Amino acid sequence: MNSTVTFERKLGWWRLRFGAGRAITYLVLSVVALLILLPFFWMVTTALRAPDEELIRFGPLLIPRHVHFENFVQAWETAPFGRYFFNSFFIAIVTTLAFLATSAMGGYAFARLRFPGQHILWLATLGTLMIPAEVLLIPNFITLAKWLHWSDTYYALIIPWTVSAFGIFLMRQVFLQQPKELWEAARLDGCGHLRFLWQILLPQVRPTFLTLGVLKFFWTWDMFLWVVLFTNADDMRTVTFGLYRFTSEVGTSYELWMAASLMSIAPIVLLFLLVRRQLIEGISRVGLR
Amino acid sequence: MGNIVFLALRLLRLVWARIPEKIREALLGYGLLFPVLLILGAFVFWPLLEDLALSLFHGNLGNLFKEFAGVANYKDLLDDPVFRKAITNTAIYAAVSVPITMMLALSLAVLLNSKIRLQGFFQTSFFLSYITPTIAAVVVWRWIYERDHGLLNYYLGLIGVHGIDWLNSPEFALPAVIIFSIWKYVGYQVVLFLAGLQHIDKQLYEASQVDGASAWARFRDITWPLLAPTTFFVLLVSVIEAFKVFDVVYALFPSRPGGPLRSALTAIVYLFQTAFEGFRLNYAAAAAFVIFVIIFILTILQRRVFERRIYYE
DSSP states (O other), X not given: OHHHHHXXXXXXXXXXXXXXXXXXXXXXXXXXXXXXXXXXXXXXXXXXXXXXXXXXXXXXXXXXXXXOOHHHHHHHHHTTHHHHHHHHHHHHHHHHHHHHHHHHHHHHHHHHOOOTTHHHHHHHHHHGGGSOXXXXXXXXXXXXIIISOOTTSHHHHHGGGSOOHHHHHHHXXXXXXXXXXXHXXXXXXXXXXXXXXXXXXXXXXXXXXXXXXXXXXXXXXHOOHHHHHHOOSGGGOXXXXXXXXXXXXXXXXXXXXXXXXXXXXXHHHHHHHHHHHHHHHHHHHHOOO | OHHHHHHHHHHHHHHHHHSOHHHHHHHHHHHHHHHHHHHHIIIIIHHHHHHHHHHTEEOOSSOTTSEEOTTHHHHHHHHOHHHHHHHHHHHHHHHHHHHHHHHHHHHHHHHHHSSOTTHHHHHHHHHHHHHSOHHHXXXXXXXXXXXXXXXXXXXXXXXXXXXXXXXXXXXXHHHHHHHHHHHHHHHHHHHHHHHHHHTSOHHHHHHHHHTTOOHHHHIIIIIHHHHHHHHHHHHHHHHHHHHTOXXXXXXXXXXXXXXXXXXXXXXXXXXXXXXHTSOOHHHXXXXXXXXXXXXXXXXXXXXXXXXXXXHHO
């Protein structure tokens, strides 16, 4: 009898503690989410204010008195953002497609085919994971700008980024995880390697393949150093580099800065919101960049 | 014309079918790897050798291999206060930003891992800053960091801290970079930690709860040891990323990349300035090689852990 009472009391205490813990959990998570989202909120409110208008205090937040959409129009007209967007989309789409192709091809060659020299080629490919592109800037600049004369061309911005050991490594991993019987069955039906890869294997690993593609799109859109180095002409700039130059050219009119930033992140944020669940699951599975 | 192409294709198929399967497989393998090897060869392996070669010569833009210099460039680097400053700054940046981000991310991941609602919402909000293009985020933060009307100083003013010149004073430039990078990367690490946490067997927690272990004891005795591979992995990836930092520093201080009095000059920014603003390509090639060796050592450590982790799963 006594022990039951103690147990009951203990259970009640646990519930209370658990409840309080839950409240604190939600509080902490909400505060951090707010801190992370605040810059986005400010980006929007500042983009909508009139030039030099002071924002008014609304609780802990600052908001404009009136909403002004002209900033977007003015930002769009001040710099050729249409051209920047075209460049960014073109470069990101082409790079991503080529990267997916080379990753699938390379991954397949290393996972499913057997040929002389394979092990050495595999080690060489893996070895490039240890060499960050940043430290190869100088020789790559000499190759691309001095020998190939590719400054201010799409080639310089696309071709070096169409292959990465990471993509090949990842595709090899997922190909190896697929059952061997798939290939044996396909071969009995007279299916060749390429058709097997395209029609059977790739659909099997679609979630990973798409995650890889979305990430590559984001990384390519984010590319900055390379664009700074290889573009001089205004009409070759990407959104990222165009935005950077825009901020020095218009001076400190923050409402224009924020309008331009907001435009420049819009496609990425929209894409992210569309695929967020698959992307976060994919990254959890894949684990790294 | 169409007929000829058709015939040629048929002929090719016939010939292909007559080649023994082993050789066909090898040819296909080399064919599939051809673009991969071409690009990696031209833009990774060749440049690595070229960088090493460049670093052993004195030269100028017209003639990069003017005279053999041996290790002279490397010797000069060791005495170069700007290079040392860049490496020190990078190390400080890594040593401060990485542990703070990781502790924050781990705590958030543990909180998220309990049975709570809105998990998806929180994860999405945390991840939003990681997915936002760096330069656009930096532009917003330049506004936030502004001294007189900036939002950070406005809020700091409410708690009595006034007039910090985040972007123009040598004391606050590197902290500004660090705060930004915590904001940018914490959500990404939360996702990685959460994935690690979800691999831990729930029964262990249930058992310890029956034993009456406190939340802290559960974290110390179950979560922390079992999460160790993830933690070490995140640590090394972040340290390497920290050593490669460029965009933030370059864009946060646009009028003087490297910050006031080079207080936020990092390794890759130093490399960029030496090579493409000072046009000392040979000297910069030596600096690049030193930075490469530093990152290489960190990467080997990381790969080791990574391979072990894959082994476990």
